[in-house]
Amino acid sequence: MRSKRAGPILVVEDNPINLKLLKLLLTVEGYDVHVATDAEHALELLKKLRPALILMDIQLPGMDGLELARKIKARRSHRQVIIVAITAYAMKGDEEKALSAGFDDYVLKPIDTRSLPGLIARYLDRQEAHTK
Ligand code: MN
Numbered sequence: 001m002r003s004k005r006a007g008p009i010l011v012v013e014d015n016p017i018n019l020k021l022l023k024l025l026l027t028v029e030g031y032d033v034h035v036a037t038d039a040e041h042a043l044e045l046l047k048k049l050r051p052a053l054i055l056m057d058i059q060l061p062g063m064d065g066l067e068l069a070r071k072i073k074a075r076r077s078h079r080q081v082i083i084v085a086i087t088a089y090a091m092k093g094d095e096e097k098a099l100s101a102g103f104d105d106y107v108l109k110p111i112d113t114r115s116l117p118g119l120i121a122r123y124l125d126r127q128e129a130h131t132k
Contacts, residue, residue, distance in 0.1 A: 006124040007052030008032040012042045012068065013086065014060050021111060022055060029117050039063035043071065046078060052124055053082040055107075058098065066101040073102035082123050086111070 009031045013019040019035055026033045034049055036042035038060050054072070058065035065085060072078045085098045085106035098106050107119065 006031075006128065008034055008049060009120070010034045010036065010042065010045065010049060010051040010054045011056075012036045012039070012054065012060065012065070013057040014038060015057065018057070018086070018109070018111065021113070022116075025111075025113055025116060026120065029120070031120075039065075039068040039071075042068060046072065046075075050077070051081055052127060053084065053120065055084050055086060055120075056103075058085050058087045058094075065103075066097060069098075069102040080127070082127055084120075084123065 009026055011019060011022045011026070011033060013022060013035070014037050016037075019037065023033050023035055034045060034051065036045055039062055042054075042056075056065045056069060060068065063071075069083050069085070072081065072083065082104045083102060085103040086109060087094060087098065087106055088109040095106060105123070107116065
């Protein structure tokens with residue numbers, strides 16, 4: 001139900017275990033979940049896909065998440081999408097780097113499976129409120 005209301009979610013993550021976990025977690029919540037394992041794959045999907053939210057690993061092979069987020073937000077068609085970074089770093093400066101690249105927020109690895117669904121729902125509710 002929520003998926004129809006908010007639109008699809010795209011997960012970009014090269015780690016197969018994390019990808020599987022995120023896909024399962026969000027599918028169980030009723031979201032329409034699409035996955036990509038690198039930036040090129042994500043950009044290919046985004047030619048047609050109009051996700052409400054993108055959950056994106058920063059450390060990707062090839063083009064990293066920072067550059068990918070910048071590219072996506074530069075497109076008029078995707079300017080409204082919420083991009084949430086998944087990062088293993090709790091290093092100082094990372095948050096600023098991510099936010100300046102166009103990420104709306106970030107979550108830390110390891111993924112907290114209990115709090116993530118609520119977090120995603122809040123992002124989508126917030127976006128809905130904005131677009132109305
Ligand atoms: Mn990675």
